[in-house]
Amino acid sequence: MTDNKGLQDLYGILGVPPNGTADDIRRAYRVAARRFHPDVNKYVGAATQFRDIAAAYEVLSDAALRRQYDIQRPAAQFERSYVSLRVVPSRRVLTAIPEQQVLYMLVEFSADRSLVNQPAQVHTPLNLTLIVDRSLSMKGLRLDRTKIAAFQLIDQLTDRDYFSLVTFSDRAEVLVASNPVVEKQELKSLIMPLQTTGATELYQGLLLGYQENMRHNSSKYVNHIILITDGHTYGDERLSFELAERAAQNGVSISALGIGEEWNDTFLDALVSRTGGSMQYISSPNQVVAFLNDHIRALSNALLDRVQLSLAPDPDVQIESIFRLSPSAQPLPVGVDPIPIGQLTGHSFVSVLLSMTLPAMEASDARTIMRVDVTADIVREQRRGYKTVTDSVLVVSPEPQVEDPPLAILDALSKLNLYRMQQRAEESLKNGNAAEASDRLQKLATRYLQSGQPELAQVAMQEAQRLGSGTNTLSEEGHKKLKYGTRMLMLPSSDETRGLSKD
DSSP, X not given: OOOGGGOXXXXXXXXXXXXXXXXXXXXXXXXXXXXXXTTTOXXXXXXXXXXXXXXXXXXXXXXXXXXXXXHHSOHHHHHSOXXXXXXEESOSXXXXXXXXXXXXXXXXXXXXXXXXXXXXXXXXXXXXXXXXXXXXXXXXXXXXXXXXXXXXXXXHOOTTOEEEEEEESSSEEEEEEEEESOOHHHHHHHHTTOOOOSOOOHHHHHHHHHHHHHTTOOTTSEXXXXXXXXXXXXXXXXXXXXHHHHHXXXXXXXXXXXXXXXXXXXXXXXXXXXXXXXXXXXXXXXXXXXXXXXXXXXXXXXXXXXXXXXXXXXXXXXEEEEEEEESSOEEEOTTOOSEEEXXXXXXXXXXXXXXXXXXXXXXXXXXXXXXXXXXXXXXXXXXXXXXXXXXXXXXXXXXXXXXXXXXXXXXXXXXXXXXXXXXXXXXXHHTTOHHHHHHHHHHHHHHHHHTTOHHHHHHHHHHHHHHHTTOOSOOHHHHHHHHHHHHHHTSOOTTGGGXXXXX
């Protein structure tokens, strides 16, 4: 049995009240087994959640273990909510028809208002590692601004934080070993002489940075790596992905900052998404300082860390696509579970849109669709492995009343359509159809104007004209401005960040 700080609500996981009888516990387990046991449900999220369900049943079905658990389990610990979670289906009443049908589902969660409204703490302790590309392409303003950003980053840290700095080109070295931030001026003096040299071999820097971060890895801290680069890495992508997955397993998230236009956005997107981190495009070195300041401020205000989302559809429900709208917009692979999210502050929330295929349903009844599980560490209260679970249950009717989709679903689909328009233009280009790509970009420019984004509209039109003049590729600058500019449009508005979006 774990200590109280890591104690989970086994009754909540199994779906029975704390005063439930032994028969209630057996019945709940049998129902869960029919839905999520690996023999009947092959979706990876079902296996993830069934492990927790089976572990809860093992304790609660044994009278002696249950008594011991009840003694350790302070009732008040589970009366308080730390995560607000809701699931919004595109239809609340399904049609009973002898054929498949499509359902959209929006999963949203954030730190609960009771946690957000607590008196502000000074600082969430950080275990932070900065990995800086010092290859020759970083020479001049890029490296100079990165040094200034590192100095200001150090100024924001306290003696409760751990900090380390690793540099890399074609080899890597530890410039600042992981230690508490005490002598700030001494740390800055170690960074000041940094010079550029060599080519870009990212994995070497990532490995050394990960090893430094792991020296003081602990659930007491937000364990985070920030990677700054301006170039391509070649031949070490697979090793980098494997390292990112290992980092995620150990509660370390990785964010990246790409400077200029030459870095590989596809690779870095895939790298950081494996850990729940974020990817930021910086067109000018002057923006590095502001980005790092904002990023460190957000980390030090984190309320939830090591956040993970698990999705377990019923055996006859097929997930077709998963798209994360916020905190960073991008498609997620179907069949990867749990999904790492990273950190959440009091002003951020997660929004994920699912597209699912439902089986033929002819009986009029209520039926379960999906079980959603969110797990997080409550860092400021040192509560580990907090879990909240909700089950989506919909009604099936032969003649349901006509209902408009919820506004939250319509808004999510609108944002997703904008992203897909931008992606389809690039897909047309990859398929060798520059004329089609140009036409799609012109239509995208119109949508940007309708959304009040004249600068993005101008970039889209410039790239469309470029393709129309016979060029068969987008400019690197145009590609990144459109890709990351569209993602920024998908982030929640200031009103939405006060809590979960409304219907």
